Amino acid sequence: MAPDRYCQNKAAASGSSFYYSFLFLPAARRRAIIALYAFCREVDDSVDDCSDPGIAQRKLDWWRAEIEACFAARPTHPVTRALQGVLEHYNLPAEYFHEVIDGMAMDLHQQRYANFSELALYCHRVAGVVGLMSAEIFGYRDRRTLKYAETLGTAMQLTNIIRDVREDAERGRVYLPGDELAAHGLDADNLIHAGERLRGVLAEQARRARDYYARALACLPEEDRYAQRSGLIMAAIYQALLDEIEADGFNVMQHRLRLTPLRKFWIAWMSARRERRRHRRRAHE
Numbered sequence: 001m002a003p004d005r006y007c008q009n010k011a012a013a014s015g016s017s018f019y020y021s022f023l024f025l026p027a028a029r030r031r032a033i034i035a036l037y038a039f040c041r042e043v044d045d046s047v048d049d050c051s052d053p054g055i056a057q058r059k060l061d062w063w064r065a066e067i068e069a070c071f072a073a074r075p076t077h078p079v080t081r082a083l084q085g086v087l088e089h090y091n092l093p094a095e096y097f098h099e100v101i102d103g104m105a106m107d108l109h110q111q112r113y114a115n116f117s118e119l120a121l122y123c124h125r126v127a128g129v130v131g132l133m134s135a136e137i138f139g140y141r142d143r144r145t146l147k148y149a150e151t152l153g154t155a156m157q158l159t160n161i162i163r164d165v166r167e168d169a170e171r172g173r174v175y176l177p178g179d180e181l182a183a184h185g186l187d188a189d190n191l192i193h194a195g196e197r198l199r200g201v202l203a204e205q206a207r208r209a210r211d212y213y214a215r216a217l218a219c220l221p222e223e224d225r226y227a228q229r230s231g232l233i234m235a236a237i238y239q240a241l242l243d244e245i246e247a248d249g250f251n252v253m254q255h256r257l258r259l260t261p262l263r264k265f266w267i268a269w270m271s272a273r274r275e276r277r278r279h280r281r282r283a284h285e
Helices: 003-014 017-022 027-048 053-071 078-087 094-109 116-138 144-163 165-170 178-183 196-219 229-247 261-283
Strands: none
Touching: 003 017, 003 027, 003 078, 017 027, 017 229, 017 261, 027 053, 027 078, 027 094, 027 116, 053 078, 053 094, 094 116, 116 144, 116 229, 144 165, 144 196, 144 229, 178 196, 196 229, 229 261
């Protein structure tokens, strides 16, 4: 299978909200971001789909070596073969890819986070760095856009953490800061039946996520908004998901809330349309 087709199938099969934001990009940038997304899915699956930590670690080590092979023009995997062409056109340092792998490796060695400072490092590695790479692919003129992208990545990861509390807990992972759980009379081992006290913790996490969304948008220069429209589409979809979780009373232990594909596409289309109009108005000023 051709590398680009492999990446396309990987992205489409995941059903991720990210895929809908890619639809509004020019073809070359769309291929590049889909290759990056496929890499993130591959390394994430290396950990999540493997019950043996030792095997998962060896898979991550293999990906580290494969990234080095990619930068040496010797890739063997369809994803890194697709990425090789991407590296010729965009500033994506090898360190960024290794930092993403570092974040995935944290799931093998750290299942609890004492405070938000510890959690922030994890969010930066698995999402903030991906935001930085995405910004490079989308394009920008003002370097403040990089701060926007990194902050937005963290905001979306915080949203994922709220949505996935039960699923993560069943894997033995708790991404809610330990000191904030303790303030509500909880600990990482008694979340399943925590009830109202857990809702209080999750409401605090939602406020933090919204603060990160606001901080991200405040960093984005107007001249880069249109280039970064895919990130803005992702933000709109994720904030809609966060709104749904809150409206549902943070009942994430009872069920996993999802937006329908049609709803995601509608939000993506409306967001893209809004940014296009804003860009045209700015061009005529």
